[in-house]
Amino acid sequence: MDNNNWLQQILMLGLGTTTLVADRVREVSEQWVKEGKIDSDQAKSFVDDLMGQMKLDPANFEAQMQRTIRNTMQDLGVPRQAEMDELRGRIDRLERQVRELENKLWK
Secondary structure (H helix, E strand, O other), X not given: OHHHHHHHHHHHHOOOXXXXXXXXXXXXXXXXXXXXXXXXXXXXXXXXXXXXXXXXXXXXXXXXXXHHHHHHHHHOOOXXXXXXXXXXXXXXXHXXXXXXXXXXXXX
């Protein structure tokens, strides 16, 4: 997911020009095709959609990009932060329960 993270950081920080973003989006989509995560038609559609969004409404592009990245990551099975936080909480509770049971057994 390093490619996704790098792309998201560029877009959210506003560091990339349209050309830089377009090049990076193409690189990421090509990598996904090589990894078998999407097919070449999906990659082309992904790049075309993003570039079209940038040109139509640049002020709203960041919000659209966040939605696109979030949807793509969801399609790839990447858990959301809220899901990770919930799982961490559950693990913490289970670890605490295990420690309490161990302490009862040793007394």
